[in-house]
Amino acid sequence: MxxxxxxxxxxxxxxxxxxxxxxxxxxxxxxxxxxxxxxxxxxxxxxxxxxxxxxxxxxxxxxxxxxxxxxxxxxxxxxxxxxxxxxxxxxxxxxxxxxxxxxxxxxxxxxxxxxxxxxxxxxxxxxxxxxxxxxxxxxxxxxxxxxxxxxxxxxxxxxxxxxxxxxxxxxxxxxxxxxxxxxxxxxxxxxxxxxxxxxxxxxxxxxxxxxxxxxxxxxxxxxxxxxxxxxxxxxxxxxxxxxxxxxxxxxxxxxxxxxxxxxxYWRRDPYLGFGLDAHSMLRARSGDALRFATIDDLDGYLAAPSWPDSARPLSREEALEEAWFLGLRLNEGVSLAALREEFSAPAIRDCLDTVQDLESDGLLAFSDGDRVALTPRGRLLSNEVFARFLAEPALV
Ligand code: SF4
Missing domain, CATH: 3.20.20.70 (Aldolase class I)
Structure with missing residues:
Protein backbone atom coordinates (compact mmCIF):
# COMPACT_ATOMS: atom_id res chain seq x y z
CA MET A 1 0.00 0.00 0.00
CA TYR A 265 11.86 12.82 -1.22
CA TRP A 266 14.85 10.82 -2.42
CA ARG A 267 12.84 7.71 -3.29
CA ARG A 268 10.16 9.74 -5.09
CA ASP A 269 7.37 8.52 -2.87
CA PRO A 270 4.28 10.75 -2.69
CA TYR A 271 4.15 13.70 -0.32
CA LEU A 272 2.09 16.84 0.06
CA GLY A 273 3.56 20.15 1.17
CA PHE A 274 1.34 22.75 2.85
CA GLY A 275 2.14 26.39 3.51
CA LEU A 276 4.74 28.83 2.25
CA ASP A 277 7.23 27.59 -0.35
CA ALA A 278 6.10 23.98 0.12
CA HIS A 279 6.66 21.38 -2.58
CA SER A 280 4.51 18.34 -3.37
CA MET A 281 4.74 15.20 -5.44
CA LEU A 282 1.73 13.02 -6.20
CA ARG A 283 1.11 10.39 -8.83
CA ALA A 284 -1.47 10.93 -11.55
CA ARG A 285 -3.76 7.98 -12.29
CA SER A 286 -1.62 7.43 -15.39
CA GLY A 287 1.37 6.86 -13.06
CA ASP A 288 3.13 10.09 -14.07
CA ALA A 289 4.61 12.20 -11.28
CA LEU A 290 2.81 15.49 -10.61
CA ARG A 291 4.89 18.18 -8.95
CA PHE A 292 3.65 21.52 -7.69
CA ALA A 293 4.75 24.15 -5.19
CA THR A 294 3.41 27.18 -3.38
CA ILE A 295 5.00 30.62 -3.65
CA ASP A 296 7.67 31.92 -1.27
CA ASP A 297 6.16 35.33 -0.45
CA LEU A 298 4.08 35.21 2.73
CA ASP A 299 1.58 37.98 1.93
CA GLY A 300 1.18 36.65 -1.61
CA TYR A 301 0.61 33.15 -0.27
CA LEU A 302 -2.03 34.32 2.22
CA ALA A 303 -3.84 36.30 -0.50
CA ALA A 304 -3.66 33.61 -3.22
CA PRO A 305 -6.40 31.03 -3.76
CA SER A 306 -5.96 27.60 -2.20
CA TRP A 307 -3.99 25.29 -4.56
CA PRO A 308 -3.39 25.82 -8.28
CA ASP A 309 -6.06 24.84 -10.85
CA SER A 310 -3.76 22.33 -12.49
CA ALA A 311 -0.62 20.36 -11.64
CA ARG A 312 1.90 19.68 -14.41
CA PRO A 313 2.91 16.07 -14.93
CA LEU A 314 6.63 15.52 -15.35
CA SER A 315 7.70 14.29 -18.74
CA ARG A 316 9.34 10.87 -18.84
CA GLU A 317 12.71 12.58 -19.44
CA GLU A 318 12.28 14.79 -16.38
CA ALA A 319 11.19 11.83 -14.25
CA LEU A 320 14.28 9.85 -15.28
CA GLU A 321 16.56 12.80 -14.50
CA GLU A 322 14.97 13.00 -11.08
CA ALA A 323 15.36 9.28 -10.51
CA TRP A 324 19.11 9.74 -11.01
CA PHE A 325 19.79 12.90 -9.07
CA LEU A 326 17.50 12.09 -6.16
CA GLY A 327 18.42 8.38 -5.96
CA LEU A 328 22.15 9.08 -6.14
CA ARG A 329 21.88 11.23 -3.02
CA LEU A 330 21.37 8.00 -1.08
CA ASN A 331 24.35 5.81 -0.16
CA GLU A 332 22.33 2.82 -1.36
CA GLY A 333 22.40 4.47 -4.80
CA VAL A 334 20.20 3.68 -7.77
CA SER A 335 19.14 0.22 -8.93
CA LEU A 336 19.51 -0.16 -12.70
CA ALA A 337 16.97 -3.00 -12.69
CA ALA A 338 14.39 -0.76 -11.00
CA LEU A 339 15.08 2.03 -13.49
CA ARG A 340 14.72 -0.36 -16.44
CA GLU A 341 11.39 -1.52 -15.09
CA GLU A 342 10.12 2.03 -14.64
CA PHE A 343 11.59 3.69 -17.76
CA SER A 344 12.41 0.89 -20.26
CA ALA A 345 15.74 -0.78 -21.01
CA PRO A 346 16.68 1.41 -24.02
CA ALA A 347 16.18 4.57 -21.94
CA ILE A 348 18.59 3.31 -19.31
CA ARG A 349 21.09 2.14 -21.94
CA ASP A 350 21.26 5.76 -23.10
CA CYS A 351 22.35 6.82 -19.60
CA LEU A 352 25.05 4.21 -19.24
CA ASP A 353 27.66 6.20 -21.18
CA THR A 354 27.28 8.98 -18.63
CA VAL A 355 27.52 6.48 -15.78
CA GLN A 356 30.67 4.94 -17.24
CA ASP A 357 32.29 8.37 -17.78
CA LEU A 358 31.55 9.28 -14.17
CA GLU A 359 32.88 5.93 -13.01
CA SER A 360 36.16 6.54 -14.86
CA ASP A 361 36.34 9.97 -13.21
CA GLY A 362 36.05 8.27 -9.80
CA LEU A 363 32.71 9.90 -9.03
CA LEU A 364 30.40 6.86 -9.32
CA ALA A 365 30.90 3.20 -8.45
CA PHE A 366 28.99 0.00 -9.26
CA SER A 367 28.11 -2.62 -6.67
CA ASP A 368 26.40 -6.02 -7.07
CA GLY A 369 26.41 -5.44 -10.83
CA ASP A 370 23.16 -3.51 -10.44
CA ARG A 371 23.51 -0.57 -8.10
CA VAL A 372 25.24 2.69 -8.94
CA ALA A 373 26.23 5.04 -6.12
CA LEU A 374 28.34 8.13 -5.57
CA THR A 375 31.90 7.57 -4.36
CA PRO A 376 33.13 9.70 -1.43
CA ARG A 377 34.63 12.11 -4.00
CA GLY A 378 31.35 12.04 -5.93
CA ARG A 379 29.52 13.17 -2.80
CA LEU A 380 31.76 16.21 -2.54
CA LEU A 381 31.14 17.05 -6.20
CA SER A 382 27.54 15.85 -6.29
CA ASN A 383 26.16 18.89 -8.10
CA GLU A 384 28.55 18.26 -10.99
CA VAL A 385 27.48 14.62 -11.10
CA PHE A 386 23.77 15.49 -11.07
CA ALA A 387 24.21 18.05 -13.84
CA ARG A 388 25.57 15.29 -16.09
CA PHE A 389 22.26 13.45 -15.87
CA LEU A 390 20.22 16.41 -17.03
CA ALA A 391 18.98 16.46 -20.59
CA GLU A 392 19.79 12.86 -21.45
CA PRO A 393 18.61 11.79 -24.94
CA ALA A 394 14.86 11.45 -25.42
CA LEU A 395 13.22 8.29 -24.12
CA VAL A 396 11.89 5.72 -26.50
S1 SF4 B 1 16.28 31.84 10.12
FE1 SF4 B 1 17.40 30.36 11.40
S2 SF4 B 1 15.81 29.43 12.69
FE2 SF4 B 1 14.77 30.43 10.97
S3 SF4 B 1 14.53 28.84 9.39
FE3 SF4 B 1 16.42 29.91 8.96
S4 SF4 B 1 17.99 28.71 9.98
FE4 SF4 B 1 16.03 28.09 10.87
Missing amino acids: ELLGLYLSVPFCRSKCTYCNFASGVYPANYHERYVARLEDDLRAIRSRARTWDATLPAAVDSIYLGGGTPTLLSPALLRRLFIALRREFAILPTAEITVECAPGQIPPGALDSLVECGVNRVSFGVQSFIDSEARLTGRLHTRAIALEDIRRVQAAGIRDVSVDLIAGLPGQTLDSWFESLAILADSGVDHASVYMLEVDDDSRLGRELLVNGGRYHAHDVPADDLIAELYTEAIPFLAGHGLAQYEISNFARPGNESLHNLK
Whole structure:
Protein backbone atom coordinates (compact mmCIF):
# COMPACT_ATOMS: atom_id res chain seq x y z
CA MET A 1 0.00 0.00 0.00
CA GLU A 2 1.39 3.38 -0.97
CA LEU A 3 1.59 5.79 1.97
CA LEU A 4 1.66 9.56 2.03
CA GLY A 5 4.02 12.04 3.72
CA LEU A 6 2.82 15.48 4.79
CA TYR A 7 5.06 18.54 5.12
CA LEU A 8 3.84 21.73 6.77
CA SER A 9 5.94 24.84 6.51
CA VAL A 10 5.76 27.25 9.46
CA PRO A 11 7.89 30.16 8.25
CA PHE A 12 8.15 32.20 11.46
CA CYS A 13 11.51 32.81 13.15
CA ARG A 14 12.53 34.89 16.12
CA SER A 15 15.55 36.23 14.23
CA LYS A 16 16.97 35.52 10.80
CA CYS A 17 20.18 33.49 10.79
CA THR A 18 22.76 34.94 8.42
CA TYR A 19 23.31 31.71 6.43
CA CYS A 20 19.59 30.89 6.09
CA ASN A 21 18.23 30.65 2.55
CA PHE A 22 14.78 29.32 3.47
CA ALA A 23 11.51 31.18 2.91
CA SER A 24 11.27 32.14 6.57
CA GLY A 25 11.40 35.43 8.40
CA VAL A 26 10.57 37.52 11.42
CA TYR A 27 6.87 38.39 11.22
CA PRO A 28 4.49 39.96 13.75
CA ALA A 29 2.60 37.40 15.85
CA ASN A 30 -0.67 38.53 14.28
CA TYR A 31 0.31 36.52 11.19
CA HIS A 32 0.23 33.27 13.14
CA GLU A 33 -3.52 32.79 13.41
CA ARG A 34 -4.13 33.83 9.78
CA TYR A 35 -1.45 31.44 8.63
CA VAL A 36 -2.84 28.48 10.57
CA ALA A 37 -6.35 29.28 9.30
CA ARG A 38 -4.95 29.22 5.77
CA LEU A 39 -3.25 25.85 6.37
CA GLU A 40 -6.59 24.53 7.64
CA ASP A 41 -8.25 25.74 4.42
CA ASP A 42 -5.57 24.09 2.29
CA LEU A 43 -5.90 20.83 4.22
CA ARG A 44 -9.67 20.88 3.74
CA ALA A 45 -9.41 21.62 0.01
CA ILE A 46 -6.71 19.18 -1.08
CA ARG A 47 -8.84 16.09 -1.53
CA SER A 48 -11.23 17.65 -4.04
CA ARG A 49 -8.36 19.49 -5.72
CA ALA A 50 -6.44 16.24 -6.17
CA ARG A 51 -9.52 14.82 -7.92
CA THR A 52 -9.52 17.70 -10.41
CA TRP A 53 -5.82 17.00 -11.11
CA ASP A 54 -6.67 13.31 -11.57
CA ALA A 55 -4.09 12.57 -8.88
CA THR A 56 -4.18 9.60 -6.55
CA LEU A 57 -4.02 10.46 -2.86
CA PRO A 58 -2.76 7.49 -0.80
CA ALA A 59 -5.28 6.56 1.87
CA ALA A 60 -2.96 6.66 4.88
CA VAL A 61 -0.19 8.92 6.14
CA ASP A 62 3.00 7.51 7.65
CA SER A 63 5.03 10.70 8.09
CA ILE A 64 4.39 14.30 9.04
CA TYR A 65 7.09 16.96 9.15
CA LEU A 66 6.61 20.47 10.53
CA GLY A 67 9.50 22.61 9.36
CA GLY A 68 10.18 26.15 8.39
CA GLY A 69 10.88 28.26 10.26
CA THR A 70 10.42 27.63 13.92
CA PRO A 71 7.08 25.84 14.42
CA THR A 72 7.26 26.17 18.20
CA LEU A 73 6.79 29.93 17.85
CA LEU A 74 3.12 29.08 17.25
CA SER A 75 1.11 29.09 20.46
CA PRO A 76 0.20 25.68 21.93
CA ALA A 77 -3.42 26.35 20.91
CA LEU A 78 -2.42 26.95 17.26
CA LEU A 79 -0.17 23.88 17.22
CA ARG A 80 -3.11 21.83 18.51
CA ARG A 81 -5.38 23.32 15.83
CA LEU A 82 -2.95 22.20 13.15
CA PHE A 83 -2.83 18.63 14.40
CA ILE A 84 -6.61 18.48 14.81
CA ALA A 85 -6.95 19.58 11.16
CA LEU A 86 -4.34 17.02 10.04
CA ARG A 87 -6.13 14.18 11.84
CA ARG A 88 -9.52 15.32 10.53
CA GLU A 89 -8.40 15.28 6.90
CA PHE A 90 -6.04 12.29 6.85
CA ALA A 91 -5.86 8.77 8.28
CA ILE A 92 -2.58 9.00 10.18
CA LEU A 93 -1.08 5.63 11.06
CA PRO A 94 -0.46 5.10 14.79
CA THR A 95 3.17 4.31 13.87
CA ALA A 96 3.60 7.48 11.80
CA GLU A 97 6.86 9.39 12.19
CA ILE A 98 5.90 12.91 13.31
CA THR A 99 8.80 15.36 13.28
CA VAL A 100 8.97 18.99 14.34
CA GLU A 101 11.96 21.21 13.63
CA CYS A 102 13.03 23.13 16.71
CA ALA A 103 15.51 25.90 17.39
CA PRO A 104 17.38 25.40 20.68
CA GLY A 105 16.25 27.87 23.32
CA GLN A 106 12.90 28.36 21.60
CA ILE A 107 10.74 25.60 23.04
CA PRO A 108 8.68 27.08 25.87
CA PRO A 109 7.33 24.48 28.34
CA GLY A 110 3.79 24.87 26.95
CA ALA A 111 5.04 24.20 23.41
CA LEU A 112 6.86 21.03 24.49
CA ASP A 113 3.73 19.79 26.29
CA SER A 114 1.61 20.42 23.21
CA LEU A 115 4.10 18.63 20.92
CA VAL A 116 3.86 15.54 23.11
CA GLU A 117 0.07 15.84 23.31
CA CYS A 118 -0.13 16.12 19.49
CA GLY A 119 1.79 12.86 19.06
CA VAL A 120 5.13 14.32 17.93
CA ASN A 121 7.76 11.57 18.26
CA ARG A 122 10.79 13.13 16.56
CA VAL A 123 12.49 16.51 16.94
CA SER A 124 15.08 17.91 14.59
CA PHE A 125 17.26 20.57 16.20
CA GLY A 126 18.90 23.27 14.10
CA VAL A 127 22.03 23.56 16.24
CA GLN A 128 24.53 24.24 13.40
CA SER A 129 27.42 24.60 15.88
CA PHE A 130 28.00 23.73 19.52
CA ILE A 131 30.66 26.45 19.69
CA ASP A 132 29.05 29.51 21.25
CA SER A 133 31.08 32.07 19.31
CA GLU A 134 30.25 30.39 15.97
CA ALA A 135 26.55 30.18 16.78
CA ARG A 136 26.52 33.83 17.84
CA LEU A 137 28.27 35.08 14.68
CA THR A 138 25.49 33.62 12.52
CA GLY A 139 22.66 35.05 14.59
CA ARG A 140 21.72 31.83 16.42
CA LEU A 141 20.21 32.63 19.80
CA HIS A 142 21.46 29.59 21.72
CA THR A 143 24.58 28.47 23.53
CA ARG A 144 25.96 24.94 23.77
CA ALA A 145 24.47 24.62 27.28
CA ILE A 146 21.01 25.63 26.04
CA ALA A 147 21.17 23.22 23.08
CA LEU A 148 22.22 20.29 25.28
CA GLU A 149 19.58 21.15 27.86
CA ASP A 150 16.85 21.26 25.18
CA ILE A 151 17.93 17.88 23.77
CA ARG A 152 17.66 16.47 27.30
CA ARG A 153 14.25 18.13 27.91
CA VAL A 154 12.80 16.77 24.69
CA GLN A 155 14.06 13.24 25.44
CA ALA A 156 12.83 13.46 29.05
CA ALA A 157 9.39 14.44 27.72
CA GLY A 158 9.29 11.09 25.89
CA ILE A 159 10.36 12.21 22.40
CA ARG A 160 13.19 9.73 21.94
CA ASP A 161 14.06 10.37 18.30
CA VAL A 162 16.22 13.46 18.11
CA SER A 163 18.25 14.78 15.22
CA VAL A 164 20.87 17.52 15.27
CA ASP A 165 21.89 19.65 12.27
CA LEU A 166 25.42 21.01 11.92
CA ILE A 167 26.82 23.28 9.20
CA ALA A 168 30.39 22.95 7.92
CA GLY A 169 31.72 26.33 6.82
CA LEU A 170 30.42 28.78 9.43
CA PRO A 171 32.46 31.93 10.06
CA GLY A 172 35.28 31.27 12.51
CA GLN A 173 35.10 27.48 12.19
CA THR A 174 38.35 25.50 12.33
CA LEU A 175 39.12 21.81 12.11
CA ASP A 176 39.50 21.74 15.93
CA SER A 177 36.23 23.53 16.60
CA TRP A 178 34.47 21.28 14.09
CA PHE A 179 35.68 18.13 15.86
CA GLU A 180 34.54 19.69 19.14
CA SER A 181 31.01 20.17 17.73
CA LEU A 182 31.00 16.64 16.31
CA ALA A 183 32.17 15.16 19.61
CA ILE A 184 29.44 16.99 21.54
CA LEU A 185 26.85 15.81 19.03
CA ALA A 186 28.08 12.21 19.39
CA ASP A 187 28.15 12.43 23.22
CA SER A 188 24.61 13.81 23.30
CA GLY A 189 23.37 10.34 22.31
CA VAL A 190 21.12 11.52 19.47
CA ASP A 191 20.20 8.93 16.86
CA HIS A 192 20.32 11.11 13.76
CA ALA A 193 22.48 13.94 12.44
CA SER A 194 22.48 16.15 9.37
CA VAL A 195 25.68 17.78 8.18
CA TYR A 196 25.40 20.47 5.53
CA MET A 197 28.12 22.41 3.79
CA LEU A 198 27.49 26.17 3.85
CA GLU A 199 25.52 27.19 0.78
CA VAL A 200 26.76 30.29 -0.96
CA ASP A 201 23.90 31.85 -2.89
CA ASP A 202 21.88 35.02 -3.21
CA ASP A 203 19.17 33.76 -0.88
CA SER A 204 21.02 34.29 2.40
CA ARG A 205 22.68 37.42 3.76
CA LEU A 206 25.96 35.60 4.37
CA GLY A 207 25.84 33.98 0.93
CA ARG A 208 25.23 37.35 -0.78
CA GLU A 209 28.07 38.88 1.17
CA LEU A 210 30.45 36.09 0.19
CA LEU A 211 29.57 36.68 -3.44
CA VAL A 212 30.48 40.39 -3.24
CA ASN A 213 33.21 40.18 -0.58
CA GLY A 214 31.37 42.24 2.04
CA GLY A 215 32.21 42.43 5.74
CA ARG A 216 29.00 42.75 7.74
CA TYR A 217 28.16 39.10 8.35
CA HIS A 218 31.73 37.86 8.87
CA ALA A 219 32.16 36.52 5.34
CA HIS A 220 35.93 37.06 5.72
CA ASP A 221 35.89 34.47 8.55
CA VAL A 222 34.24 31.78 6.42
CA PRO A 223 36.71 28.89 5.95
CA ALA A 224 38.21 28.38 2.50
CA ASP A 225 36.41 25.91 0.20
CA ASP A 226 39.12 23.28 0.73
CA LEU A 227 38.69 23.42 4.49
CA ILE A 228 34.89 23.23 4.20
CA ALA A 229 35.29 20.11 2.07
CA GLU A 230 37.69 18.69 4.65
CA LEU A 231 35.25 19.41 7.50
CA TYR A 232 32.50 17.56 5.67
CA THR A 233 34.78 14.68 4.69
CA GLU A 234 36.11 14.26 8.22
CA ALA A 235 32.60 14.18 9.67
CA ILE A 236 31.74 10.96 7.80
CA PRO A 237 34.17 8.52 9.51
CA PHE A 238 33.89 10.39 12.80
CA LEU A 239 30.12 9.98 12.97
CA ALA A 240 30.34 6.39 11.69
CA GLY A 241 32.78 5.67 14.52
CA HIS A 242 30.07 6.84 16.92
CA GLY A 243 27.35 4.67 15.40
CA LEU A 244 25.87 7.28 13.05
CA ALA A 245 26.29 5.84 9.56
CA GLN A 246 25.92 8.02 6.50
CA TYR A 247 22.85 7.09 4.44
CA GLU A 248 22.48 10.23 2.32
CA ILE A 249 24.86 13.00 1.27
CA SER A 250 23.98 15.09 4.33
CA ASN A 251 22.34 12.57 6.66
CA PHE A 252 23.58 10.08 9.24
CA ALA A 253 21.69 7.72 11.54
CA ARG A 254 21.88 4.76 13.83
CA PRO A 255 20.36 1.71 12.11
CA GLY A 256 16.59 2.11 11.92
CA ASN A 257 16.68 5.84 12.75
CA GLU A 258 16.84 7.17 9.19
CA SER A 259 14.31 9.92 8.53
CA LEU A 260 11.33 8.14 7.01
CA HIS A 261 9.91 11.45 5.81
CA ASN A 262 13.04 12.64 4.04
CA LEU A 263 13.55 9.22 2.44
CA LYS A 264 10.28 9.85 0.57
CA TYR A 265 11.86 12.82 -1.22
CA TRP A 266 14.85 10.82 -2.42
CA ARG A 267 12.84 7.71 -3.29
CA ARG A 268 10.16 9.74 -5.09
CA ASP A 269 7.37 8.52 -2.87
CA PRO A 270 4.28 10.75 -2.69
CA TYR A 271 4.15 13.70 -0.32
CA LEU A 272 2.09 16.84 0.06
CA GLY A 273 3.56 20.15 1.17
CA PHE A 274 1.34 22.75 2.85
CA GLY A 275 2.14 26.39 3.51
CA LEU A 276 4.74 28.83 2.25
CA ASP A 277 7.23 27.59 -0.35
CA ALA A 278 6.10 23.98 0.12
CA HIS A 279 6.66 21.38 -2.58
CA SER A 280 4.51 18.34 -3.37
CA MET A 281 4.74 15.20 -5.44
CA LEU A 282 1.73 13.02 -6.20
CA ARG A 283 1.11 10.39 -8.83
CA ALA A 284 -1.47 10.93 -11.55
CA ARG A 285 -3.76 7.98 -12.29
CA SER A 286 -1.62 7.43 -15.39
CA GLY A 287 1.37 6.86 -13.06
CA ASP A 288 3.13 10.09 -14.07
CA ALA A 289 4.61 12.20 -11.28
CA LEU A 290 2.81 15.49 -10.61
CA ARG A 291 4.89 18.18 -8.95
CA PHE A 292 3.65 21.52 -7.69
CA ALA A 293 4.75 24.15 -5.19
CA THR A 294 3.41 27.18 -3.38
CA ILE A 295 5.00 30.62 -3.65
CA ASP A 296 7.67 31.92 -1.27
CA ASP A 297 6.16 35.33 -0.45
CA LEU A 298 4.08 35.21 2.73
CA ASP A 299 1.58 37.98 1.93
CA GLY A 300 1.18 36.65 -1.61
CA TYR A 301 0.61 33.15 -0.27
CA LEU A 302 -2.03 34.32 2.22
CA ALA A 303 -3.84 36.30 -0.50
CA ALA A 304 -3.66 33.61 -3.22
CA PRO A 305 -6.40 31.03 -3.76
CA SER A 306 -5.96 27.60 -2.20
CA TRP A 307 -3.99 25.29 -4.56
CA PRO A 308 -3.39 25.82 -8.28
CA ASP A 309 -6.06 24.84 -10.85
CA SER A 310 -3.76 22.33 -12.49
CA ALA A 311 -0.62 20.36 -11.64
CA ARG A 312 1.90 19.68 -14.41
CA PRO A 313 2.91 16.07 -14.93
CA LEU A 314 6.63 15.52 -15.35
CA SER A 315 7.70 14.29 -18.74
CA ARG A 316 9.34 10.87 -18.84
CA GLU A 317 12.71 12.58 -19.44
CA GLU A 318 12.28 14.79 -16.38
CA ALA A 319 11.19 11.83 -14.25
CA LEU A 320 14.28 9.85 -15.28
CA GLU A 321 16.56 12.80 -14.50
CA GLU A 322 14.97 13.00 -11.08
CA ALA A 323 15.36 9.28 -10.51
CA TRP A 324 19.11 9.74 -11.01
CA PHE A 325 19.79 12.90 -9.07
CA LEU A 326 17.50 12.09 -6.16
CA GLY A 327 18.42 8.38 -5.96
CA LEU A 328 22.15 9.08 -6.14
CA ARG A 329 21.88 11.23 -3.02
CA LEU A 330 21.37 8.00 -1.08
CA ASN A 331 24.35 5.81 -0.16
CA GLU A 332 22.33 2.82 -1.36
CA GLY A 333 22.40 4.47 -4.80
CA VAL A 334 20.20 3.68 -7.77
CA SER A 335 19.14 0.22 -8.93
CA LEU A 336 19.51 -0.16 -12.70
CA ALA A 337 16.97 -3.00 -12.69
CA ALA A 338 14.39 -0.76 -11.00
CA LEU A 339 15.08 2.03 -13.49
CA ARG A 340 14.72 -0.36 -16.44
CA GLU A 341 11.39 -1.52 -15.09
CA GLU A 342 10.12 2.03 -14.64
CA PHE A 343 11.59 3.69 -17.76
CA SER A 344 12.41 0.89 -20.26
CA ALA A 345 15.74 -0.78 -21.01
CA PRO A 346 16.68 1.41 -24.02
CA ALA A 347 16.18 4.57 -21.94
CA ILE A 348 18.59 3.31 -19.31
CA ARG A 349 21.09 2.14 -21.94
CA ASP A 350 21.26 5.76 -23.10
CA CYS A 351 22.35 6.82 -19.60
CA LEU A 352 25.05 4.21 -19.24
CA ASP A 353 27.66 6.20 -21.18
CA THR A 354 27.28 8.98 -18.63
CA VAL A 355 27.52 6.48 -15.78
CA GLN A 356 30.67 4.94 -17.24
CA ASP A 357 32.29 8.37 -17.78
CA LEU A 358 31.55 9.28 -14.17
CA GLU A 359 32.88 5.93 -13.01
CA SER A 360 36.16 6.54 -14.86
CA ASP A 361 36.34 9.97 -13.21
CA GLY A 362 36.05 8.27 -9.80
CA LEU A 363 32.71 9.90 -9.03
CA LEU A 364 30.40 6.86 -9.32
CA ALA A 365 30.90 3.20 -8.45
CA PHE A 366 28.99 0.00 -9.26
CA SER A 367 28.11 -2.62 -6.67
CA ASP A 368 26.40 -6.02 -7.07
CA GLY A 369 26.41 -5.44 -10.83
CA ASP A 370 23.16 -3.51 -10.44
CA ARG A 371 23.51 -0.57 -8.10
CA VAL A 372 25.24 2.69 -8.94
CA ALA A 373 26.23 5.04 -6.12
CA LEU A 374 28.34 8.13 -5.57
CA THR A 375 31.90 7.57 -4.36
CA PRO A 376 33.13 9.70 -1.43
CA ARG A 377 34.63 12.11 -4.00
CA GLY A 378 31.35 12.04 -5.93
CA ARG A 379 29.52 13.17 -2.80
CA LEU A 380 31.76 16.21 -2.54
CA LEU A 381 31.14 17.05 -6.20
CA SER A 382 27.54 15.85 -6.29
CA ASN A 383 26.16 18.89 -8.10
CA GLU A 384 28.55 18.26 -10.99
CA VAL A 385 27.48 14.62 -11.10
CA PHE A 386 23.77 15.49 -11.07
CA ALA A 387 24.21 18.05 -13.84
CA ARG A 388 25.57 15.29 -16.09
CA PHE A 389 22.26 13.45 -15.87
CA LEU A 390 20.22 16.41 -17.03
CA ALA A 391 18.98 16.46 -20.59
CA GLU A 392 19.79 12.86 -21.45
CA PRO A 393 18.61 11.79 -24.94
CA ALA A 394 14.86 11.45 -25.42
CA LEU A 395 13.22 8.29 -24.12
CA VAL A 396 11.89 5.72 -26.50
S1 SF4 B 1 17.99 28.71 9.98
FE1 SF4 B 1 16.03 28.09 10.87
S2 SF4 B 1 15.81 29.43 12.69
FE2 SF4 B 1 17.40 30.36 11.40
S3 SF4 B 1 16.28 31.84 10.12
FE3 SF4 B 1 16.42 29.91 8.96
S4 SF4 B 1 14.53 28.84 9.39
FE4 SF4 B 1 14.77 30.43 10.97
